[in-house]
Each structure stands twice: as C-alpha cells, then as structure tokens.
Amino acid sequence: MKILKRFLIYGIIGLLLEVVYTGLASLLKGDFSMHGFTFLVMIPIYGLSVFLEPLHTLVRPYHWSIRGLTYLSIIWMIEYSSGFIFAEVLGSSPWHYSDILNINGYITLRMAPEWFLAGLGFEFLHDFLDTLPFKL
Template sequence: MRRRFVVYGLIGWCMEIIWTGLQSLLQRDVKLVGKTSIWMFPIYGLTVFLEPLCVKLKQRHIAFRGGVYTVCIFIIEYATGSLLKKLLGVCPWDYGKRRFSVKGLIRLDYAPAWFVAGLIFESLYHFLVKSGIHESKSSFS
C-alpha cells in the first residue's frame, strides 16, 4: 500500500504540473511553466483508498465510473482543502474568485478534468496490479 501511495502521489504531481503548464498557454506563455505544492503529494496519494472502489466498479460503464471518481475527487479536494485551511490558515489552491467555485475549495467546472483523472488513476491501478505492485489488503509495505 505504501508503494502505491507513493506512485499515486508522484503521478498526481506530474499530472498537476502538466495541467498547470498547459494552462499557461491560455495566457500565451510558451514557457509552459507548471507548478504544484508539496502538500499535493499526500493528497494524490490518498488515491490508494479508492482502490476498493475501482474493484467494485470494474464492470460498470465508463461514464458511471468516471462520474463516481469525479464525485470522490471533489469530496477529497473539499475535505483536504478545508483541513489545510483549518490547520494552516491556507490552502495550496484558491478558487475563491472563480465562477463555479464552492467555498474556494473546489471548482465544478473542473469536473471533466477530474473525470479523466479518475479514469487515469483507475488504469494506473490496474497496471500496478498486473505489474505486481499490489500487496494484499493486510500489508502496508
């Protein structure tokens, strides 16, 4: 579980850096500078706790699975953002001035991106299982 936590954290970081780098194109910044926060590593690592959901949803339609992952990601984003604001007084992301923001912690217009991200992490999970980077539920190694 620890190894997969690290893999999910690293892949999440990479996806966020690519996402923020590509968003700079909207400002016509061809440097494509991407960024993330150290706090995001454990947040993306929490994907490991969605693995049982991946197994349960395996036979469901892709649209249903993506929708479920989107809702889960919104819940995790809202909960971790709220927790960081409570503990630190700040959150690594601030969507407060965005049109579809919910308390500055989630952006509903990001639903398509989270839909795709959820399916990417689902594919990554299945790849990790096939690769043998999948320990039994009782181990944390």
C-alpha cells in the same frame, strides 16, 4: 508495504500530472515558458488514491460514465475536505478557486471534465500496477 509504495507512486504521478496540466494551461494563456507548478503537500492528497483501489474493483462492471461520475464525486469530496482542513490548520489552502463555479474556493465545478477523466485514468494506472511482474 504495498500500500506505502502505491501511496508514493500515486502521489508522485499526481504531482507530475499537475505540473504538466498547469504548464499547458500557461501555454494556452500565452506563456510560452509553459510555467507549471504544484504544491508538495499534494503528494499525500494524490497518494490517497491507493485507498480507491477497492472502489475501482467494485465499480468495474458499471458503464464508464457511471464510474467517472463516481470518481468525480469522491475526488471533489477529498479536494474540498483537504482544502478546508488546510485552511483551518494552516490559515489558508494551497489552492483557492475564484471563478463563478467555485464552492467556498475549495473546489470548482469548472474542473469536472478534468477530474472525471483523472478518475478513469486512475483505473488504467491501477490495472497497470497490478500487471507488473514485481509487486508494487
């Protein structure tokens, strides 16, 4: 039950962060409505973060830069794999990167800083969930 609860928490928080991120990106492009968006199919993808909790515990002793690069690599593997699976099963992926740094449209190296920081943010969220007086 704990895994399911955390799966949903990570999924929903990932969705919210994506909406905020895309909304701020819209603002930087001059869209003062700050239109943010995401895809509901992202809930299970972000929810998979629950399975990274043991990794967080394992890499905790390492420098933050090593941990961030580790998370970045895993996030890219998940993003690429899920994009590929969506394209194969549904005929297209919900996202398609088209910048010069994209790899088959499923990931983009341009997002390295964001995913690096997201991985480290995941540590904070994991630690926070572990400190709650009720079990999540």
